[in-house]
Amino acid sequence: MSIHARPTLEDVAARAGVSRATASRVLNSSPRVSPEALEAVTAAVSELGYQPNRAARALVTRRTGAVAVVFSEPEPKIFDDPHFARLIRAGARALADVDVQMVLMLVHSPDDQARAHRFLAGGHVDGALVFAPHQNDQLVSIVKKLPLPVVYAGKPWGPLRGLHLVDNDNEGGAVLATEHLRSLGRKKIVHVTGPLDELSAIDRLSGFKSAMGIDDKAVAKLTADGGFTKQGGRKAMTELMAKVPDLDAVFVASDLMAAGALEALQEAGKRIPEDVAVVGFDDHVAIAEHTEPPLTSVRQDSDQQVKHMVAHLMKLVREEPVKQKREMLPTTLVRRESA
Amino acid sequence: MSIHARPTLEDVAARAGVSRATASRVLNSSPRVSPEALEAVTAAVSELGYQPNRAARALVTRRTGAVAVVFSEPEPKIFDDPHFARLIRAGARALADVDVQMVLMLVHSPDDQARAHRFLAGGHVDGALVFAPHQNDQLVSIVKKLPLPVVYAGKPWGPLRGLHLVDNDNEGGAVLATEHLRSLGRKKIVHVTGPLDELSAIDRLSGFKSAMGIDDKAVAKLTADGGFTKQGGRKAMTELMAKVPDLDAVFVASDLMAAGALEALQEAGKRIPEDVAVVGFDDHVAIAEHTEPPLTSVRQDSDQQVKHMVAHLMKLVREEPVKQKREMLPTTLVRRESA
DNA sequence: AGCCCGATTGGGATCGTTTTCATAGGGAGT
DNA sequence: ACTCCCTATGAAAACGATCCCAATCGGGCT
Structure with missing residues (x-):
């Protein structure tokens, strides 16, 4: 040498x-x-x-030592929503911990999909972590056909048969939130949902429904779609105040939306939590701790989720047995001042 | 086969x-x-x-076909500031375009630094794009010693001799902003700076200074540090209103801070732009288009910056000649309603 | 003493490329 | 017609790891 x-x-x-x-x-x-x-x-x-030397090792073991982390999200959200930044960071860290390279792919357009397909089919990675929550996402059908270990974040739309995934207990968290509001003695509880083409939003809605003990028709009168954006949350809240003038509590399906909802409520002269109690979802610290008042929220630990996804994927890659294809992570309620 | x-x-x-x-x-x-x-x-x-087969190729060419993208930033900012998400995305895209894998490294702690050092020295990548704006960043001194092609985003602190970098014309943009305010007839123009341990903030400050034609002592009376955060911008603005009660315009060194400054101004009863004209920096669309009123801002094209960085780095990697070690990208003023 | 067996070890083939070097095959120039 | 060269090609040697397979070495039995 x-x-x-x-x-x-x-x-x-x-x-x-x-x-x-x-x-x-x-x-x-x-x-x-x-x-x-x-x-x-x-x-x-x-x-x-x-x-x-990674290359030499990869050549003989027929494993690349790299995995793809794929976000399939129509263009703009990745910028606004701090949730993504957190997931990306968690991925970078968790993969570095097991000495695997992360190939980040952001898929927005059909062009991107084609590129992703080529790349994933090309054997450049040993597996993939896929974040694709939306209904009818082409990418999911593409990925499903690939002979490649894949772990999904949350439930992708469509049949789950055979898919590996790590989900948060969205429904359980929603129940927690709703029951907390009820335990405070609130009578008129409404719910700002996420976009209903995402199963996480649907699960949260159904948790709300079951904790309230009401049927679909009744629930429609108590909910509005906030689209998982701050503006949307504000709008949905305004809508709900018109629809349910005597509401005294709201469970909002994300912290970002809750921040918008808080603004709408306060502009309408409501005091939080005296007049209206508010519970968010995500426990996104950068948001929840800085709203006025600080936001009570359902905590889902994204770092943990990603860590589990990585561990799960590595087992698949190494062809070790996995106990269960689907993991469900618990959610907990974090009390602050808004409820 | x-x-x-x-x-x-x-x-x-x-x-x-x-x-x-x-x-x-x-x-x-x-x-x-x-x-x-x-x-x-x-x-x-x-x-x-x-x-x-990448591995086989890598083995013989002694090139990995991967480059590291390194962000050195104390923990929390990466979540809050949409700027980072944008840079990451731009990097992912630009590298995918030249068929190079991106290894994302987020460096917060000394531990992370050690890990990064090991990784970069380990020959796992052909080069690195480094985002490390802060003074006394250990990472920069580590990276400098490595026999590895590196392109910096903006000027890292310390001697620039021999370093390759792609910078935005921060000073020119600041001049643009300040002169625009003067051309509106504003007399008392103040400036919210970024943290002065970042050269981009210093360059913007010095653009402001030269466009105002004033010296250091005078400038101190007209500026406050907003730390490149929204809260900081709000606080700095409040401070400036106390220090310069008759101010009629403010140039804020980032859009995020400008959003905070706008809130502070409006809470103090100022009308924008009638009482106080406001210009931001970054032209971060997700922010600038959604403030009330929409924010006039200096545009710096991060996508373009990253693209140039990638092109530059690839030349270094291939040992092609580069015309100049330092590239400077122009900035332009985007007028909206706040000034 | 002779044999067997398990535990360590080393030799060498192998993975799929790139790249050097030698060679074949023409056309141009004399 | 003979040389000279230049172009296009193929054979084979790398690159640096893993891992199959055979060989070695003791120690415990018979």
Whole structure:
């Protein structure tokens, strides 16, 4: 090995006085190595600052050591919603922890879909984490056909048969929120939903419904769609105040919408929580702690979700058995001042 | 080639009736190949749906086909500031366009720095795009020592000798903004700065100073630090209203801060733009178009900046000559209603 | 002593490319 | 007709890991 070249396994083996094969076994923590060999190789590795060559390894193991993280979302939301930034960050971290490279793909247009298809089919990654909540998302049908391990974030639309996913307990969280409002003695509770082409929004709605013990017809009178945006939340809240003038509590299906709803309520002269109690969803700290008053919210731990997704995916990639295809993460209520 | 295995170059060559070497030459668009061979190979490639094996290629070319995109930013900002989401997205897109994988690294803690160092030194990527605007950022000194092509976004702190970077014309943009306010006949113009441990903030300040034609002492009386956050902008604005009660215009060094400043002004009963004209910086559409009133702002095109960074980096990676180490992108004024 | 067995080990093939080097095949120039 | 060169080609050697397979080495039994 020349002075400037990076050391290879050969160099390590030479230094440790063993063969390449043995050195390799140490690196892959095979049990069939003597303690002395193990020590010698370990020492050589750290003395030389050896780092395995990914490409060489990938070539022979037929694994790339990279996974794709795919966000399928019509253009603009990725900018506005801090939720995405958080998920991306969680992904970067969780994957780095298991020493896997993350290939980030943001899919907006049909063009992007085609590109994603080519890439995923091209064997450039060992698996994929897919964030595609919307109904009729072409990407999901594309990905389903691929012979590639995939773990979804939340339920994608369509049949779930055979899909691996990690979901938050949206329904349970909604029940928690609603029951909390009821336990405060609130009688007229309304609900700002997310876009109903996302199952997370639907699940939250159905949690609300069941905690209220009402049917579809009754529920329609108590809800409005806020589209998971701040503006939308504001608008939906205004709408609900017109529809249900005597409302005294609202469960809003996301913190971002709740921030909008709070503004609408306050502009209408309502005091929070005296006149109207408000509960959000996400417990997105950057939002919930800075609203006026601070927002009571249902906590879903996205970091945790992504971590589970990664762990799950790595099992699939290594063809280890997984206990269950679908994991459900609990949600909890975080009380602040708005309810 | 078996039925399910991905085709290799060997398969392509066989089908085209040439040797592996010739097929390879076609793929790398070498000039030394006959038209017939070219056509035959091209046809075979598309018939078989061949995609080169990255690992094999990486192994022999000693290039990974991946670059790191590194953000060095104390924890929380990455969530709040939509600017980051935009940069990340621009990076993902620009790199996908040149068929290079992006490895996203978010560096917050010293631990992260160590990890980044190991990774970058480990030869896992061909180069890096570095976003590290702050003073005394350890990461920059680490990265500088690495024998790795690097392109910075904006000027990192410290000596620029030998560094490659793509910067926005912050100073020019600030001049544009300030002169626009003067041309409206405003007499008492103040400035909300970004954190002065970032050179972009300093450059904007110095543009303001030179357009106002005043010295450091005078400038101190007309400025306050808003830290590039919304809350900070609000606070700085309040401070300035106390310091300069008769102010009739403000140039705010970012749109996010401008949103906060607008709130502060309006709560103090000022009409925009009648009483106080406001100009922001960034032209971050998601913000500037939705403030009340819509915000006049200095446009810097981050997508373009990232694209240039990628192009620049790829030249370095391929060891092609670059005309100039430092590129400066123009900024323009976008008029809306706030000034 | 002779044999077997399990535990370690090393040799060498292999993964799919790129790239060097040698060679074949023509046309141009004398 | 013979050389000279230039172009297009193919054979084969890398690149740096993993892993199959055979070989070695003791130790425990018979």
